[in-house]
Amino acid sequence: MRLLSLAPDRPRRGGPRHLPSGSPAPPPTLLLLLVLGGCLGVSGAAKGSRRPNVVLLLADDQDEVLGGMYVPSALCCPSRASILTGKYPHNHHVVNNTLEGNCSSKSWQKIQEPNTFPAILRSMCGYQTFFAGKYLNEYGAPDAGGLGHVPLGWSYWYALEKNSKYYNYTLSINGKARKHGENYSVDYLTDVLANVSLDFLDYKSNSEPFFMMISTPAPHSPWTAAPQYQNAFQNVFAPRNKNFNIHGTNKHWLIRQAKTPMTNSSIQFLDNAFRKRWQTLLSVDDLVEKLVKRLEFNGELNNTYIFYTSDNGYHTGQFSLPIDKRQLYEFDIKVPLLVRGPGIKPNQTSKMLVANIDLGPTILDIAGYSLNKTQMDGMSFLPILKGTSNLTWRSDVLVEYQGEGRNVTDPTCPSLSPGVSQCFPDCVCEDAYNNTYACVRTMSELWNLQYCEFDDQEVFVEVYNLTADPHQINNIAKSIDPELLGKMNYRLMMLQSCSGPTCRTPGVFDPGYRFDPRLMFSNHGNIRTRRFSKHLL
16 A cells, blocks of 8 residues: 655656556656555544545556555456455455356445445435446446436436446446546546546535545446547557566466467457557546545645555466466455545555555545445555554465356357356356366465465365465465465355454454364264355345
């Protein structure tokens, strides 16, 4: 998690100021414009002053670069649901990007939406709440209320119908549909979001604090850059790090099936995608700059927290997988997290283990609302932002994903049986039914581990020591201490069944951790393994 200061003037355009993972050293412009750096709770505000404002900027598919935090699922809708609810996927029950997977379904609307942190901010804290951009992937579906549905808790609603686009889309304006075409000056979505956000800042009530959530399409496909940026970064290529274009040895079969080395056409495709992703982020830079300058002009910047993050990561050629997300590795589960606000010292980086289920609790804490009044699984990291010393913090988080596959053979990959999806023309598939896994991601003073189990016939296990192997090349499941392996298996089961406070119990390497090996066995003497839910609704 990086805490940055505000520079008053716009920097030169020497490169993108929101850089994907694995990029070269960021140019000076990055530190000048990703204006994020401080937080101060209500208890620390001046007596009689208004409660702080909060802005949450959410990119789409941007992988980690400056520090960062973890997502509980490497896919858009489950991760966004975790941000809104403060819950792991097994508790909010959004498992993929479909209505059947609870993405913006009627069940989601009835059970989860009334308890999101924006709904609490509006109903319990008196905040004005503003949303603009991509909500959930199936928002606006006719079978789930269409664009007339406005989730509880939002005072102002400018939501994109379904998934990210840049042109030719429809917005729900407080429940009324408005279509946009392909005229850059009035339709380019990132700029439209910037304009409606500035309008809100100019015309909102000054008697109430506000919360804004601005969810950009960038850098999600189809990677359509604004005209003035379409020739940027012509000499930029996807990072050739140690796990680029290599065979995923000793990994789950889905990773092993990738073709190594990749074809020249695949490498050209992913390089072009990487370049276009950077181009789309230049318009996000513009949005951030305009927003911060308007807050400063209105005299509200010093009482406003700004969070910048993404819903999930992204890979471009790692382990010979062309482009996508959904996998358990750092490049897909780690995203940027940058914060600014009153009372936080600039230019700091925290190594504490933070997840996106912590955003809701933290923002509610800023507003003065107790986490104990909610059913959230996450924790408030406001004490970290305030520099609290001797802080007791978690050492592990849960990552879970439910794979998707087609019931018929994929036409681009006839050599593989039914059950795969997201396949490329050279017969490399990015997902499958049994790409269903759960992981414990552990970070402590002495350990930096990831332990994962798959729901397949093998109950395949992957374990990585990221201190020695930051690119997760060597699966050490068969060589690690069996006692530690058993503890991690047990911890995984505990987290997968946790809810609320039980999700915040001590991890394997915490002083308060207690391990009872008897709980590892069933009544029949067999080793227990984690159970994966097939139908969560």
